[in-house]
Amino acid sequence: MLSQVYCSGSQPFRQRLLPWVQSTALSRSHRVHPSAIRHVRSWSNIPFITVPLNRTHGKSFAHRSELKHAKRIVVKLGSAVVTRGDECGLALGRLASIVEQVSVLQNQGREMMLVTSGAVAFGKQRLRHEILLSQSVRQALHSGQNQLKEMAIPVLEARACAAAGQSGLMALYEAMFTQYSICAAQILVTNLDFHDEQKRRNLNGTLHELLRMNIVPIVNTNDAVVPPAEPNSDLQGVISVKDNDSLAARLAVEMKTDLLIVLSDVEGLFDSPPGSDDAKLIDIFYPGDQQSVTFGTKSRVGMGGMEAKVKAALWALQGGTSVVIANGTHPKVSGHVITDIVEGKKVGTFFSEVKPAGPTVEQQGEMARSGGRMLATLEPEQRAEIIHHLADLLTDQRDEILLANKKDLEEAEGRLAAPLLKRLSLSTSKLNSLAIGLRQIAASSQDSVGRVLRRTRIAKNLELEQVAVPIGVLLVIFESRPDCLPQVAALAIASGNGLLLKGGKEATHSNRILHLLAQEALSIHGVKEAIQLVNTREEVEDLCRLDKMIDLIIPRGSSQLVRDIQKAAKGIPVMGHSEGICHMYVDSEASVDKVTRLVRDSKCEYPAACNALETLLIHRDLLRTPLFDQIIDMLRVEQVKIHAGPKFASYLTFSPSEVKSLRTEYGDLELCIEVVDSVQEAIDHIHKYGSSHTDVIVTENEKTAEFFLQHVDSACVFWNASTRFSDGYRFGLGAEVGISTSRIHARGPVGLEGLLTTKWLLRGQDHVVSDFSEHGSLKYLHENLPVPQRNTN
Numbered sequence: 001m002l003s004q005v006y007c008s009g010s011q012p013f014r015q016r017l018l019p020w021v022q023s024t025a026l027s028r029s030h031r032v033h034p035s036a037i038r039h040v041r042s043w044s045n046i047p048f049i050t051v052p053l054n055r056t057h058g059k060s061f062a063h064r065s066e067l068k069h070a071k072r073i074v075v076k077l078g079s080a081v082v083t084r085g086d087e088c089g090l091a092l093g094r095l096a097s098i099v100e101q102v103s104v105l106q107n108q109g110r111e112m113m114l115v116t117s118g119a120v121a122f123g124k125q126r127l128r129h130e131i132l133l134s135q136s137v138r139q140a141l142h143s144g145q146n147q148l149k150e151m152a153i154p155v156l157e158a159r160a161c162a163a164a165g166q167s168g169l170m171a172l173y174e175a176m177f178t179q180y181s182i183c184a185a186q187i188l189v190t191n192l193d194f195h196d197e198q199k200r201r202n203l204n205g206t207l208h209e210l211l212r213m214n215i216v217p218i219v220n221t222n223d224a225v226v227p228p229a230e231p232n233s234d235l236q237g238v239i240s241v242k243d244n245d246s247l248a249a250r251l252a253v254e255m256k257t258d259l260l261i262v263l264s265d266v267e268g269l270f271d272s273p274p275g276s277d278d279a280k281l282i283d284i285f286y287p288g289d290q291q292s293v294t295f296g297t298k299s300r301v302g303m304g305g306m307e308a309k310v311k312a313a314l315w316a317l318q319g320g321t322s323v324v325i326a327n328g329t330h331p332k333v334s335g336h337v338i339t340d341i342v343e344g345k346k347v348g349t350f351f352s353e354v355k356p357a358g359p360t361v362e363q364q365g366e367m368a369r370s371g372g373r374m375l376a377t378l379e380p381e382q383r384a385e386i387i388h389h390l391a392d393l394l395t396d397q398r399d400e401i402l403l404a405n406k407k408d409l410e411e412a413e414g415r416l417a418a419p420l421l422k423r424l425s426l427s428t429s430k431l432n433s434l435a436i437g438l439r440q441i442a443a444s445s446q447d448s449v450g451r452v453l454r455r456t457r458i459a460k461n462l463e464l465e466q467v468a469v470p471i472g473v474l475l476v477i478f479e480s481r482p483d484c485l486p487q488v489a490a491l492a493i494a495s496g497n498g499l500l501l502k503g504g505k506e507a508t509h510s511n512r513i514l515h516l517l518a519q520e521a522l523s524i525h526g527v528k529e530a531i532q533l534v535n536t537r538e539e540v541e542d543l544c545r546l547d548k549m550i551d552l553i554i555p556r557g558s559s560q561l562v563r564d565i566q567k568a569a570k571g572i573p574v575m576g577h578s579e580g581i582c583h584m585y586v587d588s589e590a591s592v593d594k595v596t597r598l599v600r601d602s603k604c605e606y607p608a609a610c611n612a613l614e615t616l617l618i619h620r621d622l623l624r625t626p627l628f629d630q631i632i633d634m635l636r637v638e639q640v641k642i643h644a645g646p647k648f649a650s651y652l653t654f655s656p657s658e659v660k661s662l663r664t665e666y667g668d669l670e671l672c673i674e675v676v677d678s679v680q681e682a683i684d685h686i687h688k689y690g691s692s693h694t695d696v697i698v699t700e701n702e703k704t705a706e707f708f709l710q711h712v713d714s715a716c717v718f719w720n721a722s723t724r725f726s727d728g729y730r731f732g733l734g735a736e737v738g739i740s741t742s743r744i745h746a747r748g749p750v751g752l753e754g755l756l757t758t759k760w761l762l763r764g765q766d767h768v769v770s771d772f773s774e775h776g777s778l779k780y781l782h783e784n785l786p787v788p789q790r791n792t793n
Contacts, residue, residue, distance in 0.1 A: 060322040061258070062354035065344040065539075067322065070258035072111040072211070074321075075102060075338060076248035080265035081328035082118035089125040090118055090169070094334055096176055098263075101338040102216065103180035110342075111211045113255070114218045115248040116169070120158050123165025127156050162223030173218055183215040188222035194250060207255055221247055249312035253319030260316050261341055262309055263328025268349035269310060283362060284350050287314055313351050323351040346542035361542075364500060364532040365549030368473050371530030372498025375522075376449055376470050382525050383449075384442040387490045390521035391438035394431050394486060397517060402426060404509040405482065412506045416480070419608035419667055423480040424507055430483055433729070438490045441734030444752055445494030453758060455785035459778050462764040463785070468756045470496040472551035475572075476737060477502045477540055477565060479557030482510035487735035488554075489518040489531050495755035499531045500550065502543060504557070540565060547571040554737045554750075559665055575750065577715075577741035579665045579691040580610030582723045585682040585708070587699035588619040592627050594720060595698055596634045601722040602696070604638045608667050610739060611694050611716075611726040615645075615662070615672045617682045623651055623675065635671065645674030662689040679704050683711050690714065692741040694726040715741050715748040 061067055077098065084091050106112045170186045177184045187206065193199045210217045221244060245262065252260040270279040282289075306325075313323040324341050326348025328334055333347070340347045359367065375383065394401070405426040412424060454466040474497050478484045485501060492499040503511040515533040522528045534543070544553060544565060553572050555565045559579045566574045584602055586595055602613035622628050635642060643659040644652065659672045662685075666672075676682045679697070686695050694716040697708040705719040716726040716739075726749060728736025733751030740746050746754030771778040 060317055060320055060351075060353060062352055063344075064346065064350050067259060067324075067342055067344050070110070070322070070342060072113075072255065072257040073105065073259045073261065073342070074113045074115060074248055074252045074255070074257050076115040076244060076260065076262045077117060077328065078244070078262070078264045079117040079121065081263045082116060083121035090122055090172065091329075092172075094329065095172070097335045098328065098338065099173070099176040100180070101336065103177065103182050104339060105342060106182055106214070106216060107180070112216050113207070113211075113251070113257070114173075114216060115244050115251060116173075116218055116220055117244050119165040119169050119220060119223055120161045121165065122169050122172075123161035123163065124156055126164050126168065127161060159223060159225070166220075170218065177216060183213070185210050185215050185217050187217055187219045189219060189247065190222050190225065194254075200254070204254060207251075219247065219251060220244065243308060245308045245312040246315075249316040249319075249321075249323075252316045252321040257321050259342070260313070260321050260323045261338060262313065262323065262325045263337065264306075264309065264325065265327065265329045266306070267327045267330075268325050268347075269306065282349050283346060283360060284352050285310070285313075286352060286355055287317065317351045317353060325349045325351075345539065346545065358535065361500075361534055362546070362549065364534060365473060365546055367529040368498030368500050368532050369549065370498075371522075371527050372470060372473060372492075372496065375493065375498070375527045375530045376496030378496075378525055378527070380446045380449070383493055383496065384445050386493050386521050386525060386527075387438050387442035387445065389524055390486060390490060390493075390518055391435040391442070393517045393521060394435045394438070397513075398428060398431055401431065401510070401513055401517075402428070404513045405507075407509045408482070408507050416506060420480045420506075422606075422608060424482065424510075426482060426510060434483055434486055434735075437729045437735045438486065439734075440729075440732070441490045441494050441752060444734060448494060448752055448756065449496040452787050455787055457781050457783040457785055458762070459767065459772070459781050462762070462767050465761040465763075466758050467761060469759050471755055471757050473498040473500065473549060474552050474554060474737075474755070475500045475502065475543060475546075475550045476554045476556065477543070477561070478555075479504040479561055480506055481556060482507040482514060484556055485511055485514045486518065488737050489515075491735060491737055491752055491755055492531060493522070494752050497755055500534055500543075501532065502534045502540065541568040544568040544572060545570050556738050558667075573745075575740050575742060575746060575754075576738050577610065577691060577693055579663075580612070580693045580739075581614050581663060581665050581689065581691040582611060582694045582696075582726075583615045583617055583682075583686050583690055584613050584696040584698060584723065585617040585676070585679065585686075586619060586622060586627075586631075587679060587697060587701065587704055588621040589701045589704065590619075590622075590627070590698040591700055591720075592630065595627060596630050598696070598698055598720070598722055599631055600634055600638065602724055603635075603640060603671055604669065605722075605724055607669050609724065610665075611723050612667070613671065613696075613723050614665055615674065615689070617674055617676050617685060618648075619682075620675050620677050639669055641670040643670065643672045645672055648673050648675045651675065663691075665691075679708055683708065686712055686714070693739065694718070694723045696721065696723055715739065 082090055082095055102112045102114065173184050189203065193203060207217055248260060248262065266274050267281050269282045269285055271282055272279045309325055313325060316323050326337055326341060328337055337347060408424060412421060449468060449470060451468045452465055453468060456464045458464050474492060476488045485503065489499065511533060518531050519528045522530055547570055550572050553565060553569055553574045555562045555576045562576050584599065599616060606612060618628065642656040644656045645659055645662060649658050662672065664672065676685060692714045695712050695714045696718045697705055698720055699705050709717050709719060718725065726739060728749035728751045731749050733749060736749040736751050737755065738750055739748060740750050770776060772780060
């Protein structure tokens with residue numbers, strides 16, 4: 001066992017690293033430009049977080065979410081991670097990123113250790129350089145540059161390459177860790193070091209002392225002297241050190257580490273060789289699952305393949321260390337792969353000894369897909385029957401539902417704000433309203449899926465139809481709104497879509513019983529699995545990455561939730577609105593009797609709703625009039641806090657608090673008031689500060705009202721009506737999955753129609769395109785055919 005400590009010195013990082021990198025380049029034309037290492041000088045955007053790390057080593061972590069508590073971590077860097085694509089030299093940018101992440105975690109108070117490959121590749125680069133220089137310079141000068149390039153380089157022996165590359169590899173690590181004021185120590189080991197009890201104790205003591213001094217140990221097999229690996233040479237219960245995978249596992253168990261991260265050039269463990277048609281990434285791997293996995297060939301470099309990694313991982317897991325195998329080479333994720341794993345994000349394959357009681361979210365996605373397809377094939381009357389049965393269950397099981405909701409309210413007391421508690425609360429009247437809405441959905445579902453939208457006769461005996469079909473699998477994420485679950489479930493049933501539901505933990509008890517009732521209703525026609533409630537510890541961000549299982553994400557909750565989902569969604573459309581900044585413009589010709597009623601209802605009836613009024617625009621001529629005074633008096637009686645817009649404040653000697661931003665969704669008894677000079681200025685204000693949700697004009701002038709209705713570019717635009725009418729139930733849609741402010745597919749309250757897409761059906765008789773060519777026998781007709789009338793009863 002050899003060890004050497006490299007500590008940060010006073011010489012600046014760039015000055016120390018650059019000469020060393022240039023001195024090891026192959027030739028002047030291959031020297032590394034300073035810009036190639038510039039990015040290792042600065043800190044990343046990874047947040048510096050101090051976390052409580054007082055875990056006692058014992059059993060491995062059962063869930064990814066617990067990995068953030070890992071204190072002692074081993075990171076194993078495979079040969080494919082640290083070497084370039086040509087297998088000759090190191091991937092400097094990738095290494096710099098890994099060092100940065102390790103440094104960030106070390107500075108959080110964790111104890112980091114590296115098991116690294118790369119000495120052979122680095123030594124190969126140096127030896128090739130020396131061989132080229134040692135060949136006949138005279139021959140090179142007289143033969144020309146082309147022949148120099150063609151000069152044969154002998155196959156280099158791996159142990160010699162390792163001997164030549166070890167010092168350079170560690171010098172590079174030293175220079176990079178110096179940037180973060182962290183010391184690094186090199187330790188070279190062989191399998192024999194673990195067989196000798198005294199050497200094992202020495203190694204253990206050395207590593208513990210280095211960790212105590214906040215030094216990062218960098219461990220590698222001493223490839224300059226290590227003998228070739230012997231097959232099946234493991235001792236009983238002990239893994240032999242044949243490669244860096246087994247070394248990392250052995251080291252992790254010996255040092256009682258909490259987490260072993262194995263970085264390779266594949267995303268993780270697949271159920272069949274990556275790249276094959278049906279290969280699926282395994283999110284969680286359990287002991288005993290090896291039989292369901294087909295291993296491919298090993299990586300392009302290095303000694304171990306995926307089978308060796310799995311064997312090492314299972315051995316470490318048995319020893320109490322959690323393991324994650326992930327990709328350390330992908331340019332889009334390698335810059336944060338280590339920190340993402342420690343934060344518990346769904347990266348790579350997580351090895352766990354604890355199998356969940358229910359299905360994984362991936363399995364739930366597959367069940368929702370197959371169940372949704374079966375649901376879509378039912379007759380409309382059967383889907384309507386399921387929804388009617390669910391409506392009956394909401395009233396028949398009222399006491400059980402309210403009891404579960406009471407538990408949620410008791411647990412949320414003191415933790416949730418009053419508006420959120422109101423959203424969380426269920427009542428008999430709410431359940432009755434839900435049942436009425438569900439029956440409306442059942443009635444409208446009679447002619448939805450399969451409805452013919454267009455018919456065209458392309459040519460004789462060649463007819464084309466466009467029909468309505470389900471979107472596929474919907475993921476609906478909602479906060480504090482258990483009444484959302486049966487609404488969305490009914491819409492999914494009516495539209496024939498599979499459904500994944502992710503509710504907030506504050507409504508756990510309510511959501512559980514409502515989901516059970518939905519599945520009971522689905523069971524009457526054998527499609528129970530079409531609707532799934534995600535109860536696992538899946539983070540919303542991880543769910544948004546399931547682009548192969550989910551076709552549309554619909555968030556229902558705070559504006560922050562919607563923004564987070566829109567940001568996290570990877571390749572999956574998101575339908576919703578990030579904010580509900582609703583405006584009401586009171587025109588100079590507004591009715592005194594109507595204004596106060598409309599303002600009160602829009603702002604005070606349910607201030608936490610997304611369709612509640614947030615900004616009141618008043619025509620300048622109404623200031624200091626009885627109408628204006630009535631509005632202010634009503635708001636005071638309702639205890640609404642007023643924020644003055646800049647123009648409104650300029651008219652007042654003693655004004656309310658001036659608004660911090662005209663683009664604010666209060667979600668409470670607060671209201672911004674601003675003054676405008678005309679309907680056009682009101683429209684301009686709405687377009688600049690609104691969220692395209694719902695905007696209202698109050699006026700008796702029909703011409704002004706129509707101008708407003710036609711020119712305001714929002715999902716819902718009203719005349720002399722409360723903003724609170726912006727709702728699927730009030731629109732007669734039965735219910736809604738949300739209100740969309742996007743401009744594609746669906747806009748405004750999204751009901752049954754918004755959950756359908758289309759497909760084209762072409763029926764012919766041996767038709768081929770060549771028959772319609774210039775000299776063909778057929779001509780295109782493109783005749784519009786009558787569409788079957790919808791059943792509106």
